[in-house]
Amino acid sequence: MRLKPDKVLSLIGLAAKAGRLTSGEFSTEKAVKTGRASLVIVSKAASDNTKKMFRNMCTYYEVPLYFYGGKEELGHAIGKEFRTSLALLDDGFAKAIEKQLKTQRTE
DSSP: OOOOOOHHHHHHHHHHHTTOEEESHHHHHHHHHTTOOSEEEEOTTSOHHHHHHHHHHHHHTTOOEEEOSOHHHHHHHTTSSOOSEEEEOOHHHHHHHHHHHHHHHHO
């Protein structure tokens, strides 16, 4: 059985290569608060406090938020060891990833 390539992680990788993504808790928070973030992704493996902080912040600043993948998966997608949170700084990438996340939920 072959695993389907993960389109969400592929798009995250492309956004990182294009320089349209920031990662890590501090940078992600800064991108949201300065209005640069188009979409935030937080690892499902993040601590409850981290999830709550991003949920509240993204609600307040009206930035779409998704909980997706493990820390290693997110990190690997952008060429790092592991990442708990990342923010997409590009509307095009954000829309494409959001579309994939919604399709995966319905499968």
